[in-house]
Structures are given as structure tokens and as C-alpha cells.
Amino acid sequence: MRLELRGITKRFGELVANDRIDLTAEGGEIHALLGENGAGKTTLMNVLNGLYRPDEGTIVLEGEDVHFDDPGDAIQAGIGMVHQNFMLIPVFTVAENVMLGFERTRRFGFLDRRRARADIRELSARFRLEVDPDAVVGELSVGQQQRVEIVKALAREAQVLILDEPTAVLTPQEIQDLFRVMRSLRESGKTILFITHKLKEVLEVADRITVIRMGKVVGTALPSESDESRLASMMVGRGVELQVTKSPPAPGEPVLEVEDLVALDDAGQVAVDGVSLTVHAGEIVSVAGVQGNGQTELAEALTGLATVVAGTVRIAGRDVTGAPPKEVLRSGVGHVPEDRQRDGLVGSFSIAENLILDVFDEPPYSRRGALDWNRIHATAEERMKEFDIRASSINTTAATLSGGNQQKVIVARELSRDIRLIIVSQPTRGLDVASIEYVHRRIVAARDGGAAVLVISAELDEAMQLADRIVVMYRGKLVGPYDQNEVSRDQIGLLMAGGSPAEVVAGGAS
Amino acid sequence: MSDEPVRPGGDSGAGGSVVAAIGRFFLSGNTIIVTFLAFVSALFLGAIIIILATPSVMAAWGRFGQAPGAAFAQSWHAIATAYSALFIGSIGSPRGIVGAIASGDGHRIATAFYPLSETLVSTTPLMMSGLGIALAFRAGLFDIGGQGQLILGALGATLAGFLLPGLPIYLHLPLAILVGAIFGAAWGFIPGILKARTGAHEVITSMMLNYVALNLLTYLLTTALFQAPPRYQPVSKAVADTARLPHLAGPSLRVNLGILLAIACMVGVAWLLQRSTLGFKFRMLGANREAARVAGVNINRQYILAMTLAGAIVGLAGTFMVLGVDHQVASGYGGTIGFDGITVAILGQGNPYGVGLSALLFGAFAAGGRTMQLDANIPLQLVQVLQAVLVLFVAAPGVIRTIFRIRVRGAGRVFGGWSG
Secondary structure, eight states, X not given: OOEEEEEEEEEETTEEEEEXXXXXXXXXXXXXXXXXXXXXXXXXXXXXXXXXXXXXXXXXETTEEEOOSXXXXXXXTTEEEEOSSOOOOTTXXXXXXXXXXXXXXXXXXXXXXXXXXXXXXXXXXXXXXXXOTTSBGGGSOHHHHHHHHHHHHXXXXXXXXXXXXXXXXXXXXXXXXXXXXXXXXXXXXXXXXXXXXXXXXXXXXXXXXXXXXXXXEEEEEOGGGOOHXXXXXXXXXSOOOOSOOOOOOOOOSEEEEEEEEEEXXXXXXXXXXXXXXXXXXXXXXXXXXXXTSSHHHHHHHHTTOSOEEEEEEEETTEEOTTOOHHHHHHTTEEEXXXXXXXXXXXXXXXXXXXXXXXXTTXXXXXXXXXXXXXXXXXXXXXXXXXXXXXXXXXXXXXXXXXXXXXHHHHHHHHXXXXXXXXXXXXXXXXXXXXXXXXXXXXXXXXXXXXXXXXXXXXOHHHHHHHOSEEEEEETTEEEEEEEGGGSOHHHHHHHHTXXXXXXXXXXXXX | OXXXXXXXXXXXXXXXXXXXXXXXXXXXXXXXXXXXXXHHHHHHHHHHHHHHHOHHHHHHHHTTTTOHHHHHHHHHHHHHHHHHHHHHHHXXXXXXXXXXXXXXXXXXXXXXXXXXXXXXXXXXXXXXXXXXXXXHHHTTOOOOTHXXXXXXXXXXXXXXXXXXXXXXXXXXXXXXXXXXXXXXXXXXXXXXXXXXXXXXOHHHHHHHHHHHHHHHHHHHTTSTTTBOTTOOSSBBOOOOGGGSOOBSSOTTSOOXXXXXXXXXXXXXXXXXXXXBHHHHHHHHHXXXXXXXXXXXXXXXXXXXXXXXXXXXXXXXXXXXHIIIIISSOBTTTTTTHHHHHHHHHHHTTTOHHHHHHHHHHHHXXXXXXXXXXXXXXXXXXXXXXXXXXXXXXXXXXXHHHHHTTOOOTTTTOOOTTSOO
């Protein structure tokens, strides 16, 4: 089905979220919509989805003007959505989730489960989705849940599928599986709108690319005639440094020494399973790995937040195994947690307050139990300038900042203390290209300033680029360390998938 | 720039519990205008209730066809009588006050200021229980145990008040206040430590402790230690004169030092929340528990501290009532003031000064409501309806914004994932 957007404009007060957007996606095409966070992708998608009505412009399906008053209309017209956050009920089976809202009944109002199951099997086989209708959704992996969402859209006879940042939650292998599914959907004539900010993926899977920036279409491109740096500069509006530039490391004394560490996750399961690792002053050690292999718990165990059941953690020679978070932070640790909104910031607090979240009870910010607001505000003004935090004032609440500026607040706070070790988890998750560049530069600068840096990242490229040495975490255990130039991206990718180190590295897979 | 401005239904993910919802409400930054309009709307609804509740006015509406003017005139008369009684009962008649001052007659002046004195007497315990509960709110705790903490505070003050006769007032009074605060603190400490040690929810534990406190009071009033001789009535011995809060405006007006101490507490709580490191920890905990933990705050210790402190402040509500007004406790002492404190805290939106003003308003309602019942024959319950409607409107500002079509910049702005 041919989907055409003509001059779509959507305003929120003074903000023009979509400014005369034109876009044409043919049937049997994977059309990528590329743009930074906040460029207006989500608004455009919600217009297509019937959640918003455009202020101007029309949506044309197969040559006919369509108007959506609500998402139901969009579904009727054949537009299916796969949201970034899945809209599934975890305790229901796949079949029940697919039926939900479109229940077919037999006589006396009984649900026709049998037919739903048959439909799902048929769809699953046709598009090679490998979805079991009787599985309980909560027990499926993230990648499988996403396929359930796709089945849901297909079961409602979607001809146009909109995928909103579908790869954000997937492992590299799952991403390849998704691309395979997308291609098979394309073969059957479906139109796919692939919304993303990831350049590599666009080049790999899209047939055509539309780039938007600040609500406007800034250009279209064909993958065959484009490359990453060209797309990046279209998306950002200026030339960008995609590579991290850094001088060779000058490692000093060991700062973080971890021996045979065993730690539990929230459910009491072993998540960190006998990890040993040393990070020296003046070097960056990256922990690569697919999300969910114990990296979260490793960071928590090192900072006193997770339960340590065995092993030792020494920071600058001092044993801090099982010490409370306060003591770990006091021993000279800066910690940038992976979930900045949940763990790193208090959303309703001002920037100034967030900048002292873990030092408010130390001089010069307080004396004998009383806060010194003059000092706190003065420091906040300095930090805002130094770390390029963009906000109207230090009193702006953190919740209203963009992701990039939120992360800068956290980085400013954690790097401004007297630190010997920095633990940074997922430093640039969900950030725009400019903020990514900035955060990377700060991390390298901290290393050059003599701090030991532990970077934990699920983004393979980021882990590779920042690392002086790299380890791979798989099922709670570490493989490595390797010098950064000793291993290739492919080798690390194989280790992330559980490949045996002896075969992968010694075997010389290139 | 920031993300897309509007996300319909985006807040559903951020923690579904009542406590979380109340926490978000306190942080949402309600405007003064909304509060004022809520007040106006409550009075308007109250007016309708007055019409419905006055038989003669309803009869006039029944004859609307013959005499439409009479229906309006009688309605207006009923409403005006009721609300002016409410006003005169809580503040006094302006003309009477001016006349009394001009006459210079001490007795007349005291009579003219009697309503204001009564308002302040009712305000004092409301302010204290509101402040304690608001403090707990700000630390993310829902203290339903105000009633019990108030009773314990009253018990402690009474005990210290009659057990130690012969002490000079400058020792006895502070001591009685301190004992009242400590008793209240103990009643707050229990839910605090239960939450910290076992994870038991403070809503349940503090509420159950209300029953324990009520029955403890009833029991103690049968013991020789507490019960006033000749032990016929369930009332306690009276506190010694040296433990009583001095009157502020002569013996004929009940207003006493308690109101000034309550105002001092209000300033103290405001300082604590805004200017102290302890208050910073409380606010962090209330706004985002996880971030507080990651930043090194010992969450369990703060829970215990916040509940204990809240208990002490609510305990002082009972203390000031006993030492300032009643001088002895009876079965069921304190009535619903421990619960009204929750309403006051919500209306004041957790802000100590807001709590002070809300307590003053409710104190005026309480004093004026009695006059309204006597003079205008409107049941006291109308005041409770007014209070309830007022709080309802403030707690659901969207209703007021819709009625008055207030457009608020970024009102629809919702951020998922916070503080869940």
C-alpha cells in the first residue's frame, strides 16, 4: 500500500513539532525515517496513528485522502504500529494478547481462542516470525515480545507497519532476526516505516531514507549512495565526529581491584558470577555485552547497591566489599547510573539541587546540618557553564530537560568531585549525536586527568571506541581483558553471543 | 530541544499506588489561583446545599410559577444569613469590634474578639497535625496515624502535667511539652521502624496504632494513676497550673501560647525542609527513592527519622490542646483532628506555610460553623461538606481548570518513568 504524507504540520502552542512534512513510502518498501530524539519523529508517527490530528496537510493511502479521529480509524485503514514500549499484558498468552480489543466470539459470547491460535500460527509461518500462540508473554524474551507486537498488527490486517525505534531494546542477534522479518514483510508487499536514529541500521536495511531535523524534512537518500558521516551531518545539521579521538593511555597504579566477585540481582539470583578485574589510574576499561548479562548488577555491586555474597572489591587499596553506597562514594568514586531518570536524578528537583544530590552533606555545600544555598547556587552556575548544560536557569527542574542535558547534569556532578574511579553505565543511551560526542570527550578527559574509568555499555561501538582495554560480560562472567587493538569488532560480537574465547580470539576470526 | 510535548496517558506507567499518586500531587505545583477558585466553587456549592436544606426556601421554589422573585429573595436571604453567621462566628462582626475598641470597655472588647480567639484555638491542633503529616508526606510517607500520635501526645502532656506538681512554670511547662512530643514521637517511631526493618506499609501500621491508642486511652482512664477522683467519669486528673499554656488575651478568651508555638513549629518545619541537610534527604526520598539510594542516602534510617519527627509534631497537637484548653483528657480525646490533619496537609500541598493557612481556614470553619448552626440553623455538617469539596477541588485541579477554563502552560506535560 502506497503511503503519502503531504505537508503535514503539527503545532503545540508555539512549538512546531512537524513542519510541512512530505514523505512517500511505496508498497514493498522499507522506508527509514531518520532523526535525532526530539526531531519530531514521534509526533509524526502519532499523527499517522490517529492519536494527533495534523493542523495542516493530508495523509493519502493508495491515492485516497484519509482522516483519523482515533487510533481505531488508523487500524481500520490498515496502519499498524509497533511501539517502542510494548503494549502487551504479561500474564496473558500470545493468543490472548493478539485477540485483545478485537475479540472474536463464538455463540453465547465465548472467546474463539482456537481460531485466534490458528491465525497466529499461519501468520507466524508466513512471515517466519516463530511465535508460539500459547506462550505466556511475560516469559518471552524482548525480541520475541516485539514479534508478538508485529503479529498483533498483522492480525488486524495492517498493510503499513510503523516500527518505532524497534532495535533500541534488542541484542545484535535479535536485530538481525528483526531485519530478516522486515525483509520478508517487504517481499509480501507490506509498507514498512522504520523510525530510528541509528545510522548503521538504516544503511543496512532501508530501501530509502528520509531525514528530519527540528520538525522539517532535510532530505532523502538512498543507502547505496550514502554513508554514515553524510547521514549524521544531515541529521545533526553540521559535521560530526563519529570516532572518539584519544591519545594512548598512560596507566598508573591499580585503583579498582575486583577479585572473584559474586553478586545477586533483585530477585536473589546470581547475576555476577566470579568476576575479577583491575582498572588502573589513567585508563578506560570497557565492559561490552548484551544487556542483561549482569552488567547492571556489576555496577551496583561495585557501588554498594547490590548484595555481594563472595569476593572482594578494593578501591585505591581500601576494602569496600559490601560497604554502603555512601562509603563507596566517599572513597572517591563517581557513578553515572544506567537509568538516569530513575537512579541518577530527582525529576522534580532543580538543576542546582540535582548537582549536589550526593554531596549535599559535605562542605562547602552545607555546614553543621544547614545547607548553604548561596554556595550551592553559585556552584551550579559554574557547572552549567563548564558542562554546557542548556536550560533557562539553575532552577529549571530536571524533568523538563532533554536527555542529553540530563546526562550532562549527572556527568557534571560525578566528575566535579575529588574522584579516583568513575563507573559509567550506558553513558549515552538515548542521547542525541551532539551529546554523545560531548559525554565521550568528558570521559576521555577524566581519564587523561588521572582517573580510572570503567565504562559499561551495551553499544558495541561505544565500548570499542572508548576502551583502552575491553572485557566482555556474558552470563555473569567476564572474558578478557583484551587490549583495544588486539581484538576486532566481529570478535567482540562473537564473545558477546557466548562464543568460546579460545576459538574466537586465538582462532583468529577476523 | 526536549521531547514531544504531549504524551496522552503517559503517566500511567509511573507507579500506580495511591501513595505515589499523592506524592506526585504534592510535587505538581498547584497554583494559588486554583486554590482560590476552588474556595469560591466550594462556597457556591455550599450555597446550593443551603437552599436544598432550608425547607422554607424550597417551599418558595415550589411556588416559583406564582412568585419567582420570592424564591430568589428567600434563597439569597438564607445563603447570606448562613455565610454571615459563618463569618461572624469565625472572625467577628467588624462593626462590633470597632465599637468595642472605641468604647474602651474591657469586657466588650473581649466579647468582640471571642470569635477570633475561638478560630485560633481550633487552628492550633489542626496546624500541628497538618505539619507533622505534611513532613511525612514530603519524605514519601503516608502517616494515617495522626489520631493515635495526637492521643499519645495528649497523654504524655497530661501525665507530666499532674504527676509533678510544685515545679516552677518555667520548668514544668517545657517539661510537659517535651514529654508530649516524646510520647507522640514513640507512636510515630513504631510504624517507621516496622517499615525499615520488615517493609510493613506505614499506612496500615499507623492506622492500626490509632485503635491501640484509642483503647489505651480508654483503659488508662480506668486506672487509679490517671482517672480523676472520685473516679465516676472517664476523665483524667487535671494538669497543674504550672503546666498550663498561658492565655494571650486575658482569662475570658481561650486563645493561648499554643498558637504562637504552632507558628514557630511551622517556621521550623519550613526551615528543616528547605534549608537543612536532613530535609534535603527527606525531600529526595519523597521525590525519587531510587535516586536517593544511589546517591548514598540510608533510606531506612530516614524513614524512621521522618516518621518519628512527624509523630512528635502531631503529638504536640494533643499536647497543646491539653495544656492550653482542656487541661485533662477524656475518652476519645482529639476526635477527628488527627485525620483532619491529612486534609489540612493536602490542602496546604505539603508546604508548611500552606499548611498553616489551611489550618487557619479550617479553624475558622470550625469556630464559625458552631455559630452558623446556632444563628442560621444550618447544620454543622455543612462546614464539613465545604471542607471536603474544597479539598476535592484542590486535589483535582483539572476540575477547576476546566470550570474556569484556565490555560496553563505545559499543563498536559507528562513525564513517564519518574519516581515510580
